Amino acid sequence: MYVCVCNAVTDCQIREAYCDGACSMRLLRQKLGVAGCCGRCAPCARDVLLQCRQESERLESPAPVTAVSVDAAEEAPALEPVAVAG
Numbered sequence: 647m648y649v650c651v652c653n654a655v656t657d658c659q660i661r662e663a664y665c666d667g668a669c670s671m672r673l674l675r676q677k678l679g680v681a682g683c684c685g686r687c688a689p690c691a692r693d694v695l696l697q698c699r700q701e702s703e704r705l706e707s708p709a710p711v712t713a714v715s716v717d718a719a720e721e722a723p724a725l726e727p728v729a730v731a732g
């Protein structure tokens with residue numbers, strides 16, 4: 647969808663720009679011209695940037711420990727001492 651009508655910038659172009667390093671409104675304005683004319687697109691463009699940040703943070707965070715892995719550790723058999731003949 648078009649985010650910035652004045653400069654014909656879509657949300658897809660904003661996402662691509664974010665991947666190329668335009669991670670702030672200032673950098674987005676420099677790269678695509680977003681919010682450089684009337685400025686009405688600024689809130690929507692900011693929302694797209696926030697979504698990009700949240701998606702990249704979610705992808706970078708480690709997987710949470712699941713209940714299955716905790717249960718498996720609790721069910722592991724206890725080690726018994728072994729008598730050594732000698």
Ligand code: FES
Pocket residue numbers: 649650651652653680681682683684685686687688
């Ligand atoms: S709609 Fe983006 S500057 Fe006008």
